[in-house]
Amino acid sequence: MTTDTAKTPAAGRLGYRFNLVGMLALAVILLWGLVAVFAHLLTPYPVGDIVDVDYFGPMSKQFWLGSDYLGRDIFSRIVMGARYTVGISVAAVAIACTTGVVLGMIAAVSGGWTDTLLSRFLDAMSSIPSKLFGLVVVAAVGSSIPVLIITLSVIYIPGAYRFARALAVNINAMDFITVARTRGENVFYIIRSEILPNILGPVLADLGLRFVFIVLLLSGLSFLGLGVQPPYADWGALVRENIGGLPFGAPAVMFPSIAIASLTISVNLLIDNLPNKIRDRSAQ
Amino acid sequence: MNHRILSLVMSRLLITAITLVIVSFAVFFATMMLPGDTATILLGQAATPEAVAGLRTAMHLDEPAVIRFIRWFGGLLTGDLGTSYANDMPIADLIAGRFINTLKLAGVTALFSVPIALTLGITAAMMRGSLYDRIVTVLTIGVISVPEFMVATSAVLLFAVYLKWLPALSFANEVHSITDLLRVYAMPVVTLTFVVSAQMIRMTRAAVVETLNTPYVEMALLKGASRKRIVLKHALPNALGPIVNAVALSLSYLLGGVIIVETIFNYPGIAKLMVDAVATRDLPLIQSCAMIFCVGYLILITLADILAILSNPRLR
Numbered sequence: 220m221t222t223d224t225a226k227t228p229a230a231g232r233l234g235y236r237f238n239l240v241g242m243l244a245l246a247v248i249l250l251w252g253l254v255a256v257f258a259h260l261l262t263p264y265p266v267g268d269i270v271d272v273d274y275f276g277p278m279s280k281q282f283w284l285g286s287d288y289l290g291r292d293i294f295s296r297i298v299m300g301a302r303y304t305v306g307i308s309v310a311a312v313a314i315a316c317t318t319g320v321v322l323g324m325i326a327a328v329s330g331g332w333t334d335t336l337l338s339r340f341l342d343a344m345s346s347i348p349s350k351l352f353g354l355v356v357v358a359a360v361g362s363s364i365p366v367l368i369i370t371l372s373v374i375y376i377p378g379a380y381r382f383a384r385a386l387a388v389n390i391n392a393m394d395f396i397t398v399a400r401t402r403g404e405n406v407f408y409i410i411r412s413e414i415l416p417n418i419l420g421p422v423l424a425d426l427g428l429r430f431v432f433i434v435l436l437l438s439g440l441s442f443l444g445l446g447v448q449p450p451y452a453d454w455g456a457l458v459r460e461n462i463g464g465l466p467f468g469a470p471a472v473m474f475p476s477i478a479i480a481s482l483t484i485s486v487n488l489l490i491d492n493l494p495n496k497i498r499d500r501s502a503q
Numbered sequence: 504m505n506h507r508i509l510s511l512v513m514s515r516l517l518i519t520a521i522t523l524v525i526v527s528f529a530v531f532f533a534t535m536m537l538p539g540d541t542a543t544i545l546l547g548q549a550a551t552p553e554a555v556a557g558l559r560t561a562m563h564l565d566e567p568a569v570i571r572f573i574r575w576f577g578g579l580l581t582g583d584l585g586t587s588y589a590n591d592m593p594i595a596d597l598i599a600g601r602f603i604n605t606l607k608l609a610g611v612t613a614l615f616s617v618p619i620a621l622t623l624g625i626t627a628a629m630m631r632g633s634l635y636d637r638i639v640t641v642l643t644i645g646v647i648s649v650p651e652f653m654v655a656t657s658a659v660l661l662f663a664v665y666l667k668w669l670p671a672l673s674f675a676n677e678v679h680s681i682t683d684l685l686r687v688y689a690m691p692v693v694t695l696t697f698v699v700s701a702q703m704i705r706m707t708r709a710a711v712v713e714t715l716n717t718p719y720v721e722m723a724l725l726k727g728a729s730r731k732r733i734v735l736k737h738a739l740p741n742a743l744g745p746i747v748n749a750v751a752l753s754l755s756y757l758l759g760g761v762i763i764v765e766t767i768f769n770y771p772g773i774a775k776l777m778v779d780a781v782a783t784r785d786l787p788l789i790q791s792c793a794m795i796f797c798v799g800y801l802i803l804i805t806l807a808d809i810l811a812i813l814s815n816p817r818l819r
Contacts, residue, residue, distance in 0.1 A: 339518075343525035346804060350759045351796045355533045358781040358789050431648060438650045439763055443778055458652060462767075465656055468664050476653045483648040491644070 241492030247485040251478075254298055255305040262295035267450055275461070275469040285470035287461050293471050296457055297478050303453035304479070307364060308437055311371035312430045318372070319379025320422055324410045326380070327387035338384070345377035349436055357445040367446060371433050378432075382425045386418040427490045431483045438479050454479045511812050519805045523798070527579065530793045531572050579794060585787040587780075594791045598773060602795065605765070605772035609757050611688060612695040617750060620700040624707025624746075629734050631712060639704065646701035651763040655694040662693065691764045698760040699753055706749030714742040744814025751807035755800050 254261060263283075264270045271286035278285050284293040322341075326334040356370045390396065391414065399413050440446040441455030452460060457475035464472045578585060584594035627639040646654060662668050714720065715738050723737045765775040777792035 339521070340525065343522040344529065346522050346801050347526055347529060347797055348755075348758045348800050350762050351793055352533075354762070354777065354781055355530060355789060355793050358784060358786075359533050435648075435650045439652065439759075442650065442652045442763065443766055445781065455650065455652075458656070462656075465659055466664060468660055472656065473660075476649075476656060480645075480649045480653060484645060487644055487648045 238492055241489055244485040244489035244492065247481055248489060251301055251305055251482050251485075255301040258298050258302045261298045262292075264292040264295045266291070266295050266299045268292075275464040275467070275471055278470050284474045287457075287471045288463055293457075293461075293474055296452060297454065297475055300452055300454045300457055300475065301478070303364075303447050303451060304434060304437065304455070305482070307368055307371070307447075307453070308430055308433045310368045311433050311437075312375070312426060314368065314372035315375040315433070316379045316422070316426045316429060319376045319381075320383040320415075320418075321410075322376070323380045323383030323385075324387045324414050324418075325406065327384050327391050328406050328409055328414065334384075337380070341377040341380050344373075345381070349374045349432075350439055353436060353440045354443070354445065357440065362440075362445055362448055364447065367437065367440070371437060374436065375429050375433060379425065379429060383418065383422060386421055387414050390414050390417045424490050424493055427486050431486050434479065434483055434486075508812060512809055515805060515808050515812065519801055523801060524576075526797045526801070527576055527794060528572065530790055530797065531575060532568070575790070579791075584791045587788045588783075588785045594788055597776065597788065598791060598795070601771060601773045601776045604770070605761060605774065608688070608691055608695070608765075608770065608772060609754075609761065611692050612699060612757060613754060615692065616696045616700040616703060616753075619696070620703035620753070621707055621746070621750075623700070624704040625711055625734075625739070627704065628708045628711035628715065629730070631715070640708075643701040643704045646697055647705065651694070651698050651760045652767055654697050655690070655764060655767045658690060658694050658697070662690070691768045691770050694764050694768075695757060695760050699756050702756050703750060703753035706753060707746050710745035710749055711738060711742045713745070714738040717741075744811055747814060748807045748811045751803050751810060755803040755807075758796055758800050 269290045270292050271282055271290040273286060274288050274290050276282055276286035276290065282292050282294065284297065287293050287296065322337060326337045352374050353370055357366070360366055396409060396413055399409050404413075437446055437453065438455030438458075441453050442459045444456075444459060447453040447456050449456070449460075454475045458472055461469065461471040461475070575585070582595065584598070586592070587594050587597055590597075623639055627636045630636050711734075715734070720733055720737055723733045728737070761772065762774040762778065764770065765772045766778050769775070773792055773795060777789060777796075780788040780792065
C-alpha cells in the first residue's frame with residue numbers, strides 16, 4: 220500500500236525513531252494494509268452468503284462480529300470491505316498527490332503565466348465543497364470503482380498542488396537552484412534532482428493526511444449510497460446497509476464504523492508523531 | 504492607509520467573482536457528462552422523433568454547449584433556476600422552503616458551536632501541555648478523523664439508545680409543539696455542532712498558540728505579567744484576526760456536514776433535496792442545489808480572507 224511502503228523504508232533507512240504512539244499507529248495501518256491484500260484468505264465465510272438464521276445477530280463464537288441485516292457474516296464483510304476502502308483510497312491518493320506535486324513543482328519552477336493560470340484554476344476547483352463535487356459527478360456519470368478513484372483524486376489534486384507549490388517556491392529561491400539554472404539545467408532536471416528530494420518528507424506527511432480525507436470522503440459517499448455499489452461493499456456502504464440496526468446498537472453497524480475510525484485515527488496519529496525532521500523541512 | 508485595505512478587499516472580491524464563473528462552468532459541464540439524450544429520457548422510448556425534436560428545440564438542447572451555459576448562467580443571476588425534470592415544477596419554488604430549513608439548521612448550529620469552540624480552543628491554548636489540553640486535543644482529533652455519519656450514529660447511540668434522552672432517528676417533519684421542535688432539531692444540531700466545533704477548536708487553538716510563541720509575549724512573560732494578563736491583554740487582541748478567520752473557515756465545514764446529517768436524520772433541507780435529486784437524476788435541480796452550496800462556500804471563504812485582511816494591523 221502506497222502510504223505504508225512509502226513511509227516505512229524512508230523511516231527505516233534514515234534511522235528515524237518513532238515514539239510508542241507512532242509505532243502503534245503504524246502497526247494498525249500495516250495490519251489493515253495486509254488485511255486488504257490477503258482479504259480472500261482471511262474470510263471465514265463467503266462474503267455474499269447468508270450464513271446466520273438470525274439478522275443483526277449478536278457477537279458469538281461462530282460469527283465473531285455478529286451478522287448483518289440479511290444474516291451475512293460481518294467479520295468477512297469488513298475484511299473484504301478493507302480491500303475496497305484501502306484500495307480505492309490508496310489509488311486515489313497516489314494519483315492525487317503525484318499529479319498535484321508534479322504540477323506544484325512545475326508551477327514553482329516555471330513561475331510567470333504557467334504559475335498564475337494553474338494556481339487560479341486549481342484554487343477555483345478547491346472552492347467546490349468536496350462532498351458536493353462527488354455527488355454531482357456520481358449523479359452525472361454513475362458510480363463505479365474507476366469513476367470513484369478518478370473523482371476522489373481530482374478533488375484532492377488542488378490541495379496537494381497548493382502544499383507542494385508552497386514548499387517548492389521556498390526551495391526554488393535557494394542558491395543551489397540558481398547554480399543549477401546557471402549550469403543550464405532544464406526544468407525537469409531541476410524538479411527531479413533539486414526540488415523533489417528537498418520536499419519529499421513534508422510531501423509524504425501531507426500524503427498521509429490526504430489519505431485520511433479520501434477515506435472519509437469515500438466512506439461518506441458510500442454511506443449516501445453513491446460509492447461502492449452492491450453486492451460489493453466498502454466500510455461506508457456496510458454502515459449504510461446496516462443502519463437499521465442502529466436503534467438497538469447492533470454490532471453490524473458499530474464495527475464497520477470502528478474499522479474506519481481505527482484506520483483514519485491511526486494515520487492521523489502517525490503523522491502527528493512523525494519526527495519533526497520528516498514533517499517539517501524548515502525545522503532542520 | 505484605508506485605500507490599501509480597500510484595494511486588497513476589492514481584488515479579493517474580483518478573485519471570488521472569477522472563481523464563481525469557473526465553478527459554475529465546472530458544475531454545468533460535470534452534469535453535461537450524463538450519457539443519453541435528455542429529450543428522449545423525458546419523453547420515454549415510445550416518443551415520435553418529431554416530438555423529441557420539438558422538445559429539443561423548446562429546451563434549447565440543439566444549441567452549442569457554450570450558448571446553453573451562458574443562458575443557464577444568465578438565468579442563475581436573474582433568479583430563473585429553470586424547471587425540475589422530475590416533477591415539472593419551477594426549481595425556485597422547490598428550493599425556497601428547503602433552503603430556509605437548511606439555513607435554520609446552520610444558524611442554530613453556529614449559535615451553539617461558536618461559543619463552545621472558542622471557549623475550549625482558547626482555554627486549551629492557554630493551558631498548553633496540561634491534561635485538559637491533551638484531552639481536548641485528543642477529542643478533537645478523534646472527531647476530525649471519523650466520517651460525519653459516524654459522529655451522527657455515535658450521537659444516536661449515546662443520546663437515544665443508552666441515555667434515552669432523545670428519540671432515535673425520529674422522522675417527524677411536522678412541527679406542532681416544542682417537543683416536536685426539539686425532536687427535529689436536537690440530533691442534527693448536536694451532530695453538526697460536534698463536527699464543526701472540532702475543526703474550530705483545532706484552528707482557534709493553533710491561532711492562539713502561534714501568538715503565544717511570539718517575542719512580545721515572551722517579553723511580557725519576562726516582565727512578570729500574569730498568565731491571564733498575557734493571554735487576555737497581549738495575545739488575544741492579536742490572535743483575533745486568525746480566530747475570526749478560523750471561525751469562518753470552520754463554518755464552511757457545515758456544508759459538507761449538512762449533506763450527511765440531513766440525509767441520516769431525514770431533515771427536509773436543501774442537501775436532502777439534492778441527494779434525492781441525484782437518485783432521480785434531476786439535473787437542473789442538482790445544478791441549482793450545487794450552485795447554492797458553492798456560493799455559500801465561496802461566501803464563507805471570501806469572508807474569512809477579507810476578515811483576515813481587515814484585522815491585520817499592519818495595513819491600518
